[in-house]
Amino acid sequence: MQIKKRYPFVPVLLIVLAINIFFTLAGIFIIAFIESPETKDAYKEMGTLRSIIKQVASVIFQAIFYYYTLNHYNKLMAEKRSASHYIRFTFLSIVTGFAYFFLMHTFLPQKNPASVKTPPGLYLFSFVISTVFITGTSLLLAYLNNLRDEKKQRKILEAQKMQLEVDKAQANFKFLKSQINPHFLHNTLNFLYAKSLPYSAELSEGILTLSDIMRYALNEATGSDDKAPLKDEIEHVRNVIKINQLRFNNDLNVNFEVNGIVNGIEIIPFLLITVVENAFKHGDLQKAEYPIAIKLTVEHNRLSFYCHNKKKTGPKEISTGLGLDNIRNRLDFAYGTTYKLLIKDEAEFYTTQLTIDKL
Template sequence: MRQKIEKRYPFWRVVIWSAGINILLEFFGLFVIAFVKVPDQTYTVQDVTTVNSLLQFAQGTVFNIIFFYFTLNYFHKLIVQQKQALNYVGYCFLVLVLCAIYFVVSHKCFGTITKNKVPVSTELLIFSTSFVAIILIGLSLLIAYLNSLRDDKKLQKILEIQNLQANYNFLKAQINPHFLHNTLNFFYAKSLPYSEELSEGILTLSEIMRYALSKENAIDGKILLKDEIEHLRNVIKINQLRFSNNLHVIFKVHGAVGEVMMIPFVLITIVENAFKHGDLKNPDYPIDIKLTVVNDSLTFLCRNKKKTGPKELSTGIGLDNTKKRLDMVYATKYTINIIDETDFYTTELIIKKL
């Protein structure tokens, strides 16, 4: 598949620059003709302000706009794609021929603007048009090359900044998890003589943090399902400690999960959503979590009774991000069904091939 190169020079920008430069040069020429006295001068201001001259100026401006728009962008494309010299030579020859044709036709149509029209020989016409065309082509190539160098420097600067930021984030990620983990272990050791429940909570929190921050056991972005299940149990446990074991949660696992792998933090997002919006203190309607693994396929069901009273605002970002991650890894091999009833909320995730 060919790489599509975006146009480096927008059409409107080429129009502004080309037209602006042409107008400035035209005014400069008028100034020279009007105020600078040159011996044997045959030009007058009236000569260069006739309808024929203005049409020639307009035609030249349009030509410059079209010429620079296509040559600048094509040279930029050749530079970006690192084409060989033969590509440049071929394109330059084509442009040279087109420019020569344009200048000859333009000369035949508009002729010269001097009072004393002197016939121009074919050799002189070919030489002059070729010379001007080569200058224009060289100018286009020079502009494209210099801007390419500037773009490369900007990109290099951005990459250096991103690299520094990545290194900083890496160091921060290395320092902070170890610091927090060691601190929690310290608190756990200190709390043991005073409160078994507190020390258990600290240890559970330490395990949750270790799982959330550790990437050592990930293989191709996946972890063992048994580790994800253990993480779920720890999250349930820490929430039970928060609410003095008054939460009613049923979590059942069926099937062999020992060597099965999946992407992390998918199941926990569903469970955390149920904890956030569900009524977990009603013993008649506990949150029901079921995980079943059969022949390398997974079914995860989470059903909870909704809270009564004011509803907590939900952005839905967590589930949306989870769906995007599932799309990237499992594509069409998964389905997620959400049943939003009046009193109950059910989420069912089915992954056909883990």
């Protein structure tokens, strides 16, 4: 597999050149503040032709060395090669660097004052340290950039996967809608509502509420970007609460509170109702001292939604968690980093807190 060069030569050369210029200027600055015969000799040496040739050769070697090692390490990481490949290439890189420093010392040696005697062992040690440093730097840079690239690629793949799931869900929903004639359903429910009026106000109210729920569930979101008006979402929650109260003879203890101005605000549809339905499914709603507390607040272009309920005792329905996973995926897709979803699952209580900024 052909791996594209991750690090072009010209940017590598420019970065190496900039680093060398910085350290050269720093050296000149330090020498200027140190008064000694050795520093004066060093200052004079910096302006010689030999020193200039040495600096140019150093920049060219470093640029070629980093260009080759960075791209080869990147290739090894992309191809998931074994440790032996890294060891072999690192060894060759160290040998190359060592040979360069040895040749530079042989043909363009550092001119030291007569009073300064440098032991050969110190030169050898400096060669090893310099070679290991530039090779290690190259490996570290390649590794860090590879981590960043992998993280970026994972985010892209997750976004694509999420989009596929959204597209699949929308396709399934459209297919379901195509199998149901909304007009027939609404007309049938309206007929049943009219027929039930003389016999039971409670029954007729339930049919009317069910009609509103089905209408909202079958209609596409009318807002932009696949979002629905918040006021419609709130009304849908109220209707679901109402139909459940009718099912249980108004014995359910539910407190639903809305604060702030909700007109003109849109959110992704069926977001709130998923949390509420989860509370109805798994919560103990018949104890007055532990009502379901549902609170929605809109303030300063920020939505806060809170749902708290006591868990049922005894046998519990099996929960797959797919509903909340779906919520999190949809929130990720629609709001990115501008939301927070906190779920607190305690022994007796369950709490969901959702915050969306920049509505």
